Amino acid sequence: MQSIAEQLIPFAVRAPSGHNTQPWQFSVNQDSIRIFPDLSRRLPVVDPDDHALFISLGCALENLIVAAAHQGLAASVESFPADEPEACLRVRLSEGADDNTDALFRAIPERQTNRGTYNGQAIDASDLTAMLEANGCESVELRPLRVGDPEIEPIIDFVRQATIAQFNDPAFVAELVSWIRFSQREVSARQDGLAAAALGFPAVPRWLGRWIMTRLVKPEGEADRQEKAIRQSSLLMLFIAREHDKRHWVDVGRSFERVVLTATSLGIAHAHVNMPCEVEPIRRRLAAHLGLNAGAQPLLLIRLGYAKQRRPASPRRPADQVMR
The missing domain is CATH 3.40.109.10 (NADH Oxidase)
Structure with missing residues (x-):
């Protein structure tokens, strides 16, 4: 037992x-x-x-x-x-x-991480307050950014820059492709990675999926797709670690999970737009733009809103x- x-x-x-x-x-x-x-x-x-x-x-x-x-x-x-x-x-x-x-x-x-389309409906102030109050870690700062406010435009530009940098890097694309499960057979065998259905892709053989990702997905097109997804969302939420070490990284995870569980309980979907936090030179520029103290790092960026449909x-x- x-x-x-x-x-x-x-x-x-x-x-x-x-x-x-x-x-x-x-x-x-x-x-x-x-x-x-x-x-x-x-x-x-x-x-x-x-x-x-x-x-x-x-x-x-x-x-x-x-x-x-x-x-x-x-x-x-x-x-x-x-x-x-x-x-x-x-x-x-x-x-x-x-x-x-x-x-x-x-x-x-x-x-779930819902990478689909959101309807742009504004999030009630009380629901935003509930999500912000869900952060129980003083070591983590949350910054909400409403879609449509002028302050969000530089953040969207950072997302575009980082997306283009990543998809111009063959090593990044190869690593991403290695974790995509293009068919249901792969999903069942591995039980990890990014299922094609969760990404909004049809199931295809691996050779075809790899060809699509390496030949047809273009950096500018992917940046356009991410910008469109942000503009259809209600809110961006940035998670900032006050120090850059393992304990603070764990605290960011705890804060993030508590926030998105709260969001889920309120019927609010989320997805990562974490590219500017992943490309280190752009992360430095983002930190400078935000006026962060020395040592503080922006480590997670998500979009929130009301999804038009649930994905697998x-x-x-x-x-x-x-x-x-």
């Missing part, structure tokens, strides 16, 4: 991750759960310093905490404790939940495949 701690892992693995790499492993020991980075699933081109990998661990951690609270358990978190032989996040569980997370818990299986969910590996 599974322990209560083991029952939390399937909720943790519903977390988002870069290219849906799912770069985590878990171990359970009585009342403790450890989350380890799986460096075999890192993205050396788009994420050379692994900050996005550790953001993904923070997302999984937050899902686990929400699910624990739903079970009436409080979670005490230690990030990279010195007494552990390997770098990990250690979660100790005890009786007595700290808060009511029922709405967030229900959102875990519903939350990305696959997840079962919990037994990520357990040590």
Whole structure:
């Protein structure tokens, strides 16, 4: 029979991750759960310093905490404790939940990155406040940017510049293609990566998908597509780490997951437009434009709004495949 701690892992693995790499492993020991980075699933081109990998661990951690609270358990978190032989996040569980997370818990299986079209409807001020207040990490700053306000125009330009830079880089395109699952057979066999259906593509053989991505997808066209998607959205939300280290990266993930679970509970969709945070020279220019303090880094940029339709969910590996 599974322990209560083991029952939390399937909720943790519903977390988002870069290219849906799912770069985590878990171990359970009585009342403790450890989350380890799986460096075999890192993205050396788009994420050379692994900050996005550790953001993904923070997302999984937050899902686990929400699910624990739903079970009436409080979670005490230690990030990279010195007494552990390997770098990990250690979660100790005890009786007595700290808060009511029922709405967030229900959102875990519903939350998805929806890359489709949004309808441009404005988000109510009360819903925006709820999302901002969901950030429980003082180490993370959130900056909302309403679509249509003049201050969003430079951000859209940064998205365009970074998108063009990425799709002009053969190594970036090759890494992206390696994580796209072009057919249902690939999805079923791998249970990770970016499913063609989630990207809005028809299922095709891998050779054809690779040819389309390398020959037909053009940098300017992709930049146009991303700009159009932003302008059809309601809001951009930028997540800024006050320091650039593993603990702050994990906190960005925790903050992001709590915000998008709140958004999901309110019927608000989200998708990443993270390109200017991924291209390091452009990230520096973005930080300067925002007037950030030395050390602070803009690490996640998402668009929010009301999706015209739901897309198929990305696959997840079962919990037994990520357990040590």
